[in-house]
Amino acid sequence: AQSVTQPDIHITVSEGASLELRCNYSYGATPYLFWYVQSPGQGLQLLLKYFSGDTLVQGIKGFEAEFKRSQSSFNLRKPSVHWSDAAEYFCAVGAPGGSYIPTFGRGTSLIVHP
Amino acid sequence: EAGVTQSPTHLIKTRGQQATLRCSPISGHTSVYWYQQALGLGLQFLLWYDEGEERNRGNFPPRFSGRQFPNYSSELNVNALELEDSALYLCASSPEGRRLFFGSGTQLSVL
Numbered sequence: 220a221q222s223v224t225q226p227d228i229h230i231t232v233s234e235g236a237s238l239e240l241r242c243n244y245s246y247g248a249t250p251y252l253f254w255y256v257q258s259p260g261q262g263l264q265l266l267l268k269y270f271s272g273d274t275l276v277q278g279i280k281g282f283e284a285e286f287k288r289s290q291s292s293f294n295l296r297k298p299s300v301h302w303s304d305a306a307e308y309f310c311a312v313g314a315p316g317g318s319y320i321p322t323f324g325r326g327t328s329l330i331v332h333p
Numbered sequence: 334e335a336g337v338t339q340s341p342t343h344l345i346k347t348r349g350q351q352a353t354l355r356c357s358p359i360s361g362h363t364s365v366y367w368y369q370q371a372l373g374l375g376l377q378f379l380l381w382y383d384e385g386e387e388r389n390r391g392n393f394p395p396r397f398s399g400r401q402f403p404n405y406s407s408e409l410n411v412n413a414l415e416l417e418d419s420a421l422y423l424c425a426s427s428p429e430g431r432r433l434f435f436g437s438g439t440q441l442s443v444l
Binding site for chain 2: 251253255260261262263265268270309313319320321322323324325326
C-alpha cells in the first residue's frame with residue numbers, strides 16, 4: 220500500500236518570498252502524484268499532477284513540482300508567494316492500475332506574512 | 334460545466350442520530366469517492382463507488398455506509414452518530430480513476 224508524508228505541518232513565508240513544500244511517498248513503483256490546495260471552508264482543488272514523462276510538472280497559479288525517484292519526493296515550489304496562496308496544501312499518491320484509491324498526506328498549512 | 338455538488342453544506346445532529354449526506358458528481362463521471370476530513374487528521378478514505386457498485390471501503394466501522402444511484406449521484410449514511418464523527422465530509426468524482434474533482438464538503442457537527 221502507498222503512503223504519503225508531509226513533514227511540515229505549518230510553513231510561514233513572507234509575501235514575495237519563494238516557497239517549497241515537501242512531500243515524500245512510499246510506493247514500490249512509479250506512482251501517480253498530485254498536489255491539491257484547500258482554502259478555508261472549501262473542497263480541494265487540483266494544482267498539478269504527475270503520471271509519467273517530464274519530471275518537472277507545471278501547474279496552475281504559478282506552482283510547479285519535481286518528481287525525484289531517487290528521493291521518493293514530489294516537492295511543490297513557487298518562486299514568489301502571494302497573500303492569496305495562504306491555504307492548506309495536500310500531497311497525494313495513487314497506484315497506477317488496479318484498485319485506485321488516492322492516499323493523502325496530512326497537509327501543510329501555508330501562512331503568508333505581508 | 335457544473336462541478337461536484339454536495340448537500341447540505343452544514344448538518345447538525347445529536348449523538349445517536351443518523352446523518353445522510355448527498356453528492357452529485359460532474360456530468361460524465363462514474364466514480365465517486367467519499368473522504369472524512371477531521372481536524373488535524375488530513376483526508377481519510379471512506380468509500381469508493383463506481384458504476385453503482387461499492388468498489389472499496391476504508392478503515393471505518395459498518396455504521397458508515399452509502400450507495401450510488403443509476404445517475405451516479407451518491408449518498409453517505411452515518412448511523413448511531415458519535416461525537417468523533419464531527420468532521421468535513423468531502424465527495425469527489427473522477428472521469429478516469431486518476432484525477433479527483435472535489436466538492437466543497439458537508440460540515441457535520443455531532444452534539
